[in-house]
Amino acid sequence: MKSNAIPDIIISRLPLYLRSLQRMQEENRKVTSSQELGERLGISAAQIRKDLSQFGEFGKQGTGYKIDYLIEQLSKILQVDQEWDIVVVGAGDIGNAVARYRGFRNRGFKVKMIFDNDQSRVGTEIDAYIVKDSKNLISYIVDNNIKIAMIAVPASHAQEVANQLVEAGIKAILNYAPINITVPDGVFVQYIDPSIHLQRMTYYLD
Amino acid sequence: MKSNAIPDIIISRLPLYLRSLQRMQEENRKVTSSQELGERLGISAAQIRKDLSQFGEFGKQGTGYKIDYLIEQLSKILQVDQEWDIVVVGAGDIGNAVARYRGFRNRGFKVKMIFDNDQSRVGTEIDAYIVKDSKNLISYIVDNNIKIAMIAVPASHAQEVANQLVEAGIKAILNYAPINITVPDGVFVQYIDPSIHLQRMTYYLD
Numbered sequence: 001m002k003s004n005a006i007p008d009i010i011i012s013r014l015p016l017y018l019r020s021l022q023r024m025q026e027e028n029r030k031v032t033s034s035q036e037l038g039e040r041l042g043i044s045a046a047q048i049r050k051d052l053s054q055f056g057e058f059g060k061q062g063t064g065y066k067i068d069y070l071i072e073q074l075s076k077i078l079q080v081d082q083e084w085d086i087v088v089v090g091a092g093d094i095g096n097a098v099a100r101y102r103g104f105r106n107r108g109f110k111v112k113m114i115f116d117n118d119q120s121r122v123g124t125e126i127d128a129y130i131v132k133d134s135k136n137l138i139s140y141i142v143d144n145n146i147k148i149a150m151i152a153v154p155a156s157h158a159q160e161v162a163n164q165l166v167e168a169g170i171k172a173i174l175n176y177a178p179i180n181i182t183v184p185d186g187v188f189v190q191y192i193d194p195s196i197h198l199q200r201m202t203y204y205l206d
Numbered sequence: 207m208k209s210n211a212i213p214d215i216i217i218s219r220l221p222l223y224l225r226s227l228q229r230m231q232e233e234n235r236k237v238t239s240s241q242e243l244g245e246r247l248g249i250s251a252a253q254i255r256k257d258l259s260q261f262g263e264f265g266k267q268g269t270g271y272k273i274d275y276l277i278e279q280l281s282k283i284l285q286v287d288q289e290w291d292i293v294v295v296g297a298g299d300i301g302n303a304v305a306r307y308r309g310f311r312n313r314g315f316k317v318k319m320i321f322d323n324d325q326s327r328v329g330t331e332i333d334a335y336i337v338k339d340s341k342n343l344i345s346y347i348v349d350n351n352i353k354i355a356m357i358a359v360p361a362s363h364a365q366e367v368a369n370q371l372v373e374a375g376i377k378a379i380l381n382y383a384p385i386n387i388t389v390p391d392g393v394f395v396q397y398i399d400p401s402i403h404l405q406r407m408t409y410y411l412d
Contacts, residue, residue: 015405016386023361023385040386079408086404097303098400103384107401108408147411148404155229172407174400178309179229180222180246188410190403194304194380195313197396198292198354199221201378202285202314204394205353 010051016041017048018074022106024067033064080108087141087170089161090152091116091124091131094176098150100127109148113140134161141168148172155179162189216257222247223254224280228312230273239270286314293347293376295367296358297322297330297337300382304356306333315354319346340367347374354378361385368395 020040024032034045034052041048052058052070055077059065075081086104088095091114099114114126117134124131132140141149149170151161158177165173171187178193226246230238240251240258247254258264258276261283265271281287292310294301297320305320320332323340330337338346347355355376357364364383371379378394381387384402389395 011409012406014409015402018405019384019399019402020386040388042386077409078405079411080405084404084408093303093306097299100299101400103399103401107405109401109404148407150400171411172404174403174407178225180226180248182246188407190407192398192400192403193225193309194307194356194398195310195315196221196225197380197398198290198315198378199224199284199286199313200218201354201380201394201396202290203217203220203283205285205377 006054010054013043013047013051014074014078016043017052018071018078018080019107021067021071021074025071029067031064032067032070034059037065075108078108082108084109084148085112085144085146086110086148086150087112087137087146088114088150088152089116089134089137089165090114090154090176091118091121091126092152095150095152096126098152098176099129112144112146115140138164138168141165141170146170148174150174150176151181152176212260216260219249219253219257220280220284222249223258224277224284224286225313227273227277227280231277235273237270238273238276240265243271281314284314288314290315290354291318291350291352292316292354292356293318293343293352294320294356294358295322295340295343295371296320296360296382297324297327297332298358301356301358302332304358304382305335318350318352321346344370344374347371347376352376354380356380356382357387358382 020037034048037048038045058070058073086109088098088111095114099111113132114129115132115134115137121131122133149165151158153161155177158179159181162181162183166183166187173189175181175189176192183189226243240254243254244251264276264279292315294304294317301320305317319338320335321338321340321343327337328339355371357367359367361383364385365387368387368389372389372393380396382398384399
């Protein structure tokens with residue numbers, strides 16, 4: 001992990017800023033302000049200025065931020081000014097949707113290969129991919145020096161897959177299986193579980 | 207929104223506790239401790255005890271928590287001791303995966319219907335669903351008194367769909383479109399965007 005002490009909560013907001021800026025860029029906008037960004041994101045302008053000031057001086061009071069420049073800088077900070085290859089493990093409905101997903105374009109990611117241990121899925125086509133046998137997962141990751149993986153297998157297999165990924169040298173895992181997984185220090189995990197998000201909201205419903 | 211002042215950060219952890227407890231229940235476990243929960247979740251035992259103490263006395267020092275009872279109580283608190291119907295808007299890859307997803311079972315949710323405005327999708331079958339025309343979205347939500355929706359349409363249409371959902375009385379939206387949406391006070395939004403999660407991790411990679 002980086003040794004500078006920028007809190008993770010700040011890091012967690014940078015991708016949101018980047019996404020909003022890229023949306024503005026698609027709208028052919030050239031300049032924005034912390035006020036406008038804040039309104040789009042539901043974050044205060046002061047918070048945005050404070051977050052960005054951790055990384056340098058990206059705009060001038062009164063003139064706002066140049067969108068292209070701020071995108072370039074945030075992409076560098078988040079290290080998505082390069083394209084990261086990703087392996088997907090699990091070729092079920094979620095693995096399918098992820099492999100076909102167009103939203104990784106221009107965000108710094110590319111699904112490189114999809115694996116499954118079910119022989120009825122191995123060899124089938126998903127978009128431009130041909131599903132590979134999970135028995136080749138570790139060697140594929142090692143040979144291609146891949147650092148990021150997505151787990152889209154049933155909860156009961158998620159830890160076992162995570163162990164293989166870690167053994168192969170994966171450093172960042174996006175886990176779609178609805179279960180917590182344990183990984184060594186230096187490996188990062190993020191979770192996508194729609195029920196968790198929904199339950200956060202039902203608490204507040206009348 | 208509820209008027210009691212329990213911080214949202216605490217609420218956000220309750221679904222994680224509930225999920226871990228349900229996993230233990232599936233393993234036929236009867237009792238757990240804040241230590242064990244903490245190890246599974248990467249959260250300190252003290253934090254878990256403090257969070258739970260906001261809602262009552264669920265366990266005794268030394269004897270731990272009864273899993274069935276704590277599940278029942280957390281389910282009540284999060285209001286998932288009932289089953290919430292959900293409408294899905296967008297029958298593309300993500301809408302498909304969500305409609306077929308088995309992970310909502312026992313978590314308090316049921317996909318009730320899926321909508322699309324693409325006439326080539328309307329009438330097609332997804333699992334047990336027949337895709338309905340989005341022109342009937344508002345009346346369907348009103349007639350069935352549905353409070354929760356998922357947006358799985360392209361980013362360019364997400365705000366328009368959100369406006370329709372709000373008009374129809376939806377109070378909680380899970381947005382899979384990679385864009386921020388604006389909703390009135392009293393409507394809750396959560397986001398699922400895998401690129402955002404990935405970018406949170408690439409910052410830390412060597």
